[in-house]
Amino acid sequence: MRWALVGASTIAEQFMIDALRATGQDVAIVVSTSAARAKDFASAQGIAAATTDLKAALADPAIEAVYISSTNEKHFAQAMAAIGAGKHVLCEKPLGMTLDEATRMVRAAEAANLVFATNHHLRCSGSHRAVRDLILAGRVGRVLSLRLFHAVHLPENLRGWRINDAGAGGGVIPDIAVHDADVVRFLLDEDPVTVVAQSTSSGMGEGVEDSAMSVWSMPSGTMVFSHESFTHPFAGSGLEVHGTEGSIFARGVMTQQPVGEIELVTKAGREAVPYSPHNLYVQAVRQFADAVAGKGQVAASGRDGIKSLAVALAVRDAARTGSRLHVTYGDLA
Numbered sequence: 001m002r003w004a005l006v007g008a009s010t011i012a013e014q015f016m017i018d019a020l021r022a023t024g025q026d027v028a029i030v031v032s033t034s035a036a037r038a039k040d041f042a043s044a045q046g047i048a049a050a051t052t053d054l055k056a057a058l059a060d061p062a063i064e065a066v067y068i069s070s071t072n073e074k075h076f077a078q079a080m081a082a083i084g085a086g087k088h089v090l091c092e093k094p095l096g097m098t099l100d101e102a103t104r105m106v107r108a109a110e111a112a113n114l115v116f117a118t119n120h121h122l123r124c125s126g127s128h129r130a131v132r133d134l135i136l137a138g139r140v141g142r143v144l145s146l147r148l149f150h151a152v153h154l155p156e157n158l159r160g161w162r163i164n165d166a167g168a169g170g171g172v173i174p175d176i177a178v179h180d181a182d183v184v185r186f187l188l189d190e191d192p193v194t195v196v197a198q199s200t201s202s203g204m205g206e207g208v209e210d211s212a213m214s215v216w217s218m219p220s221g222t223m224v225f226s227h228e229s230f231t232h233p234f235a236g237s238g239l240e241v242h243g244t245e246g247s248i249f250a251r252g253v254m255t256q257q258p259v260g261e262i263e264l265v266t267k268a269g270r271e272a273v274p275y276s277p278h279n280l281y282v283q284a285v286r287q288f289a290d291a292v293a294g295k296g297q298v299a300a301s302g303r304d305g306i307k308s309l310a311v312a313l314a315v316r317d318a319a320r321t322g323s324r325l326h327v328t329y330g331d332l333a
Contacts, residue, residue, distance in 0.1 A: 001025055001289065004057045004087075006050040006078050007070035008041035010158060011092065015256060016067060016119075017045055023289055025065075031057050033070075054078060055259055058085035066294070068092060069119075071161055072169025076101040079116075083108045088115040088292050090284075094178045094312060095305040097169055102309050103330045106302035116290045117284075117298035118305030123186040124283040126276030127253040127260050131241065132187050134248055134273065139264060141245030143188060143222045147185035148180050148239045150254045151211070151229035154204065163230065164206040171208035173199065173316045176228040180302060181311035183254075184216070184224055187241065192216040192224065192311050192327050199319035202231045214315045226315075246275075256280060306332055 001021060005012050008030055010284060020027050029049040032038035042050035051057055058066070058081060066082040068075055068091040076096045082089050091110060095102035095118060109116035122128055135143060154162065162170040162175055185191060197214035204210040211229040218224060229235070237254035240247065252260030258280060262273035283299065290296035307329055314327040 001029045001064040001088075001292065002029060002062050004060075004063045004066045005030040005047070005067055006054065006068045006082070007074075008034075008037050008048070009069035012067065013041070013045065014068050015281045016069065016285075019279060019285045020067070022279070022282050023285045024287065025285065028055050028063060029060075037138035039074045054081055058082060058087060063087060065090065065288075067119075071165075072174060073097055073167060076105060079105040083112055083114060086112065086114070088288075090117045090119055090288050091305070092119050093182070093305060094169065094174050095302065095307040096309065098309055099306065099313060099330050102302075102306045103332050106306060106332055109302060115288065115298060116302040117288050117291070118182075118184040118300040118302060118308070119284060120179060120182050120304065120308065121256060121280040121284060121301035122254065124280040124287075124299050125253065126258055126278055127250055127262060128186065130181060130262055130273055130275035131239070131248055135187060135241060135262060139246055139266070140180060140241055140243030140248060143220070143241060143243045145223045145225070145242045146184060146188065146239065147226065147242075148183060148226045148254075149235065150176050150180050150237050151227050151235040152176075152237060153233035154230035159204070163204050163208060163210060166208050171205065172210050172228045172230050172317055172321075173212050173312050173315075175230075177212060177214070177226065177315050178308045178312040180228060182300060182308040183239070184226070185304070185307060187239075188218060188220070188222060190219050190222075191307055191329065192314075193219055194324050194326050195311070195314045195318045196324045197315045197319040199316070202229070204230045209316075209319070212315060212319060214318065216311070233234065267272075303332055306330060
């Protein structure tokens, strides 16, 4: 397929362009709100065309799919424009600023019979899929709790709006907690019911939270603890799954690279768990292209994106109000 990139972003530059090309996709044009940035980005990435005119880019009948990686507040309008032009859409998380925005774009894509996916890369990793396989195989028995620690030190080149612009969707909750919500849903195959949370600005956030902790209740009774931060340079990341028959310790796996280690601990002892070291983004693009061709499903659907956003919004509101809140998913979830 021929693709338009909407957003001359770091994630497109560092990960998605290579992933698209690795799966035989044609990156034909980049769209940015800045003409200079679009031109420089296209030149650096070997993309033939650059523009600030999204409507003109979408009017090209040769463009079949759109990857959206602009700042969060732009996702809704850009996705709706792409859907209206008959393009398949792969959108970065969170899908929108509100649950209504996310629901409307997903509903529009479904009505138009277009493939719409959320770029939740972590569920595409071999490590997370190996953890999920262990749970499904009953290796830990009934899952009692899941602890997810995703406290990192945000690189300087990724700061900007993420740490100082609430209007653009900044803050650690829409940036990281939304990913963690998808990881929990992917691993446990159920949706959080209630959340309690606290958030703070611990040295990097300017008008937005840069650290958050929350506890979620699940329909099965499993308890989930989630920790996100932009300010922890040495914390490491990972997840733990604890069950009646064993525990899984996955260290260093909450990254965009296929790295980290997994250990299963049961009464039989400790067991290192191997996993596929494939590229997360190549996996996502391959599944997207297969779905367009009618040969499979996307890795994370639009409805998955609605649900991860719903959890993140509940975490944010619970932290602001100091209350236990029920997660509201809307009528498409």
